[in-house]
Amino acid sequence: MRKVFASIDIGSNFIKLVVGEIFKNRLQILAASQTPSLGIQNGFVVDPQAVMPKLEEAFQKCENILGIKISKVFLAVPSENSEFFLAEGSTTITSEDHTIRNVDIVRAMQASTYNRIDNGREIVSIHPTSYYIDEGENIKNPIGVEASKLTVKCLVATIPRKNAYTLAKCLEQIGVQVVDFTLGTIGDFYEFQKEMMKDNVGVFINMGYSKTEISIFNKGLLTNSKTLDLGAKNIEQDLAYIFKVSAKDARDIKQNLCAAHNRGASASIKKKYTNKNGEEISVSEYEATEVASSRLEEILKIVKKEINHLTKKEIHYIMITGGVSEMTNFSLLLEEVFGRSAKVGTTNELGVRSNIYSTSVGLIKYYEEKLRTRNQDFSIFDEEELKEMCTINKKISFGENSILGKLFGYFFDN
Numbered sequence: 001m002r003k004v005f006a007s008i009d010i011g012s013n014f015i016k017l018v019v020g021e022i023f024k025n026r027l028q029i030l031a032a033s034q035t036p037s038l039g040i041q042n043g044f045v046v047d048p049q050a051v052m053p054k055l056e057e058a059f060q061k062c063e064n065i066l067g068i069k070i071s072k073v074f075l076a077v078p079s080e081n082s083e084f085f086l087a088e089g090s091t092t093i094t095s096e097d098h099t100i101r102n103v104d105i106v107r108a109m110q111a112s113t114y115n116r117i118d119n120g121r122e123i124v125s126i127h128p129t130s131y132y133i134d135e136g137e138n139i140k141n142p143i144g145v146e147a148s149k150l151t152v153k154c155l156v157a158t159i160p161r162k163n164a165y166t167l168a169k170c171l172e173q174i175g176v177q178v179v180d181f182t183l184g185t186i187g188d189f190y191e192f193q194k195e196m197m198k199d200n201v202g203v204f205i206n207m208g209y210s211k212t213e214i215s216i217f218n219k220g221l222l223t224n225s226k227t228l229d230l231g232a233k234n235i236e237q238d239l240a241y242i243f244k245v246s247a248k249d250a251r252d253i254k255q256n257l258c259a260a261h262n263r264g265a266s267a268s269i270k271k272k273y274t275n276k277n278g279e280e281i282s283v284s285e286y287e288a289t290e291v292a293s294s295r296l297e298e299i300l301k302i303v304k305k306e307i308n309h310l311t312k313k314e315i316h317y318i319m320i321t322g323g324v325s326e327m328t329n330f331s332l333l334l335e336e337v338f339g340r341s342a343k344v345g346t347t348n349e350l351g352v353r354s355n356i357y358s359t360s361v362g363l364i365k366y367y368e369e370k371l372r373t374r375n376q377d378f379s380i381f382d383e384e385e386l387k388e389m390c391t392i393n394k395k396i397s398f399g400e401n402s403i404l405g406k407l408f409g410y411f412f413d414n
Contacts, residue, residue: 003371004030004379007363008058009076009184010051010167012040013209013232013323015058017073018352018360019066019380022368027361029351033061042210042229043078045166048173056174072177072380074367076184076359077124077164079213079225082157086129087112090151100133100142100150102374108152121158122165125182127221129153155221157183179380180367184359185215186222190369191362192319192345193220200316203307206359207299207324209233214303216311224310230299232324235292242291243283244275257288260296261329261336265289293333296324300337318342321358 003022008015019031035058039050059070089112091104109126117123131139133147142150168178188204189197198220206213209232216224235258240250253273259265269285307315318338324330325344334342347358371378 002379002381003368003377004381005074005364005367006062006070006072006380007074007076007187007360007367008171009187009357009359009363010040010043010055011037011208012043012211013037014356015054016357016360017058017062018357018364019062019070020349020361020364022364027349027364027368029349029361031062031065032352032357032360033058034354034356035061043080043227044162045170048166048170051170052174055170055176059174059176068381070380071175072179073171074363075164075167075171075178075181076187076363077159077167077181078211078227079159079183079185079215080163080211080227082124082159082183082225083121084155084157084222084224085116087116087154087156088151089114089154090149092149093147098146098148100145100147102143104150105131105142105152108150109154112152112154113156116156117158120161122161122163123156124159124164125157125186125222127155129155129221155223157222157225159183179378182363182366183215183222183225184363185213185225186366187359187362188319188321188345189215189217189220189222189362190366191347191358192321194317197317201311201313202317202319203315205303205318205320205322207231207320207322209323212299212303212322214306214310216307218311218313226306226310228299228302228306230302231322234299235295238291238295239288243273243281244277245273245281246276249273253283253288254292257283257285258292259285259289259328260293260324261332262286262289262293263329263332292327296327296330296333297337300334304337315341319345321345321347321355323356326355 006019008017015035015037017033020027020029035054038054039047045051063070089108091107091111093100093104130153131142132151133139134149164181171178185204188206201218204215212228212230214226215222236250236254239253240247257271265286267284267286270282272280272282275281318341331344347355347361349361352361
C-alpha cells in the first residue's frame with residue numbers, strides 16, 4: 001500500500017499545505033502550496049467566510065499538481081493556552097494468556113484521563129512515560145509480557161477546544177476530513193530532530209508572522225509551551241512608524257531591504273517610497289536592517305527569559321524555525337543572543353526548501369511514525385484513486401464522525 005499523507009498549517013499570514021508519500025522510509029513531497037491567509041488572526045479563525053475560500057484555493061493548488069481530490073488531512077493547531085499534566089491509569093489484562101497487547105495500553109491511557117479533562121478542552125497529545133505491571137514492577141516495553149494488571153504513567157497535553165474546533169469546522173465545510181490534529185510544534189520537532197535530542201532537554205522556537213511559539217522538549221516529549229504575540233508583524237509596524245509609510249510599503253521594505261543582522265548591510269542600496277505626508281523618501285538596506293535587527297534582538301531576549309520560566313533544567317540545544325528565521329544573517333543574531341548552542345533549522349526536502357513548511361512536513365513524519373509503530377496502514381488516497389487519478393468530491397458532515405467527537409483520535413481506535 002502506498003502511504004500518502006497530507007498536512008496543513010493554517011497561519012495568520014499563510015496557509016501551508018503539504019502532500020507527501022513515504023517511500024522506502026523516506027518522505028517524498030508530491031505537492032505543496034503556500035496561500036495568503038484571510039480571516040485568521042493570531043492563529044485563530046475570526047471570519048470563517050473569509051477563511052474557507054482561501055482553504056479551497058490552497059487545496060486546489062495541490063490538487064492541480066496531483067490531478068486528484070484531497071479529502072483527508074492532518075491538522076496542526078496552535079499551542080496557545082496549552083496545559084500539561086502527568087496522569088496515571090490502570091487496566092486489568094483480560095486476554096486468555098494474560099499477555100499485554102496494544103489495546104491494554106490504550107485502555108490504561110484512557111483511564112489516566114478519566115474525569116480529568118474540562119469540558120472546554122481537548123486532548124491534543126498523550127504519551128506514555130513509564131509502564132508498571134502487577135505490584136509495581138517497572139518495565140520498558142510491556143507488549144507481550146504476562147501480567148494481570150498494567151499501569152501507565154502519561155504526559156498529557158490539552159488545548160482549548162476552540163483552538164482546533166474552528167479550524168476543523170472550516171475544513172470539513174469545504175469537504176475535507178480532519179483525520180487527527182496535534183500541536184504544530186510537534187511537527188517542528190519531527191522535522192529537525194537529531195539523535196542527541198532523544199536523551200536531552202532542549203527548546204524549539206517557531207517565529208511566525210504574528211506569534212512566536214516556545215516549546216520545551218525532554219527526551220523527545222513536549223513538556224511545556226508558551227506563545228508570545230510577537231513576530232514579523234512587529235518588524236513591519238516598526239518600519240511603518242519609523243519611515244512613516246503604509247503597511248503595504250512596510251512589508252515591502254521588510255521583504256526587500258531588511259536583514260536580521262547589520263553585518264554586510266549596505267547604505268548605498270536604496271529603494272524609494274512615498275510616505276504618509278506625500279513626500280518621496282529613500283530607505284537604505286542599512287537603515288531598514290537597523291530597525292529590523294533591533295526588534296528581533298528584543299524578541300529573542302524576551303524568548304530567552306521565557307525559557308528560564310518554562311524550565312529549570314539544563315538546555316542542551318535550541319532550534320529555531322518559522323518564516324522569520326529565513327531572514328538574511330538571522331543565525332548571526334541568534335548566536336549573539338543565545339550562543340553557539342542555538343541553530344536555525346532548515347527544511348530541505350525536495351519541493352519544500354523553506355522553513356515556512358517545517359510544521360507541515362514534520363507533521364507527516366510524526367504521524368507516519370505513530371502509524372508504523374502501531375503496525376497500521378494509512379493513506380489519504382486508496383489504490384483506485386491513485387490509479388485512476390480522478391477527481392472525487394466527497395461531502396464530509398460535521399457530526400458524530402468529526403474529529404472533535406472523539407476523545408481519542410484515529411490512533412487510539414484500534
